[in-house]
Amino acid sequence: MRTDSLRLEGLAIGDVAPVRQTVAPGEILCLSGASGSGKSRLLRAIADLEPHEGEVWLGEQAQSATPGHVWRRAVMLVPAESHWWAERVGEHLLEPETADLAALGFERAVLDWSVAHLSSGEKQRLALLRTVSRAPSALLLDEPTANLDDATARRVEAWLTERIRQRGWPTLWVAHDMAQIRRVADWHCRLVEGRLTEERAPWT
Numbered sequence: 223m224r225t226d227s228l229r230l231e232g233l234a235i236g237d238v239a240p241v242r243q244t245v246a247p248g249e250i251l252c253l254s255g256a257s258g259s260g261k262s263r264l265l266r267a268i269a270d271l272e273p274h275e276g277e278v279w280l281g282e283q284a285q286s287a288t289p290g291h292v293w294r295r296a297v298m299l300v301p302a303e304s305h306w307w308a309e310r311v312g313e314h315l316l317e318p319e320t321a322d323l324a325a326l327g328f329e330r331a332v333l334d335w336s337v338a339h340l341s342s343g344e345k346q347r348l349a350l351l352r353t354v355s356r357a358p359s360a361l362l363l364d365e366p367t368a369n370l371d372d373a374t375a376r377r378v379e380a381w382l383t384e385r386i387r388q389r390g391w392p393t394l395w396v397a398h399d400m401a402q403i404r405r406v407a408d409w410h411c412r413l414v415e416g417r418l419t420e421e422r423a424p425w426t
């Protein structure tokens with residue numbers, strides 16, 4: 223179980239004004255906002271994939287004092303479009319647990335499947351599994367259920383939230399569906415004209 227919080231200290235990128243927020247271990251902050259409002263760029267800044275102002279802390283570890291590849295092994299981004307580099311699914315996953323595969327609707331045979339033949343929904347579920355199998359310290363999820371039908375989305379959502387709570391990962395989760403946000407979020411920030419407005423349960 224992790225005990226590090228993820229802290230954004232004056233983080234600013236593009237049109238997004240400086241953000242100051244702390245996500246506690248095992249907590250889910252959902253982020254919503256209109257298309258083009260800057261949600262993905264904010265996640266990319268937290269993952270240190272784009273130049274930005276301000277600082278991000280994982281516990282006592284500062285992003286600016288950490289090499290990018292080391293930071294991204296701890297603060298893992300699952301982008302909307304996942305990137306795959308080897309031919310077979312199994313080459314990307316570190317000893318995935320059968321229970322995790324089953325929860326996402328796969329049998330172990332999926333490890334031999336060719337990445338080139340995966341559907342977008344299969345890719346998305348396997349990208350989530352790939353990240354979880356690499357034991358991150360914090361999670362950044364960019365619309366993790368966007369390519370999934372409702373029933374599969376609910377299943378993936380339940381699996382993800384259980385793992386996040388269990389392992390104590392502070393999590394930022396970009397979502398559009400208010401019903402999903404109500405189910406998974408401890409709190410919710412809406413990005414409107416470059417500023418974050420904060421809402422907490424009970425949801426309005």
Ligand SMILES: Nc1ncnc2c1ncn2[C@@H]1O[C@H](COP(=O)(O)OP(=O)(O)OP(=O)(O)O)[C@@H](O)[C@H]1O
Nearest residue numbers: 236237255256257258259260261262263264272302
């Ligand atoms: N590297 C970049 N440099 C400058 N502008 C960028 C860069 N990447 C994206 N943008 C612009 O920044 C704005 C925010 O993009 P971003 O991808 O963060 O939006 P978003 O809120 O995630 O949208 P969506 O919900 O459609 O995915 C957009 O206008 C986009 O064109």
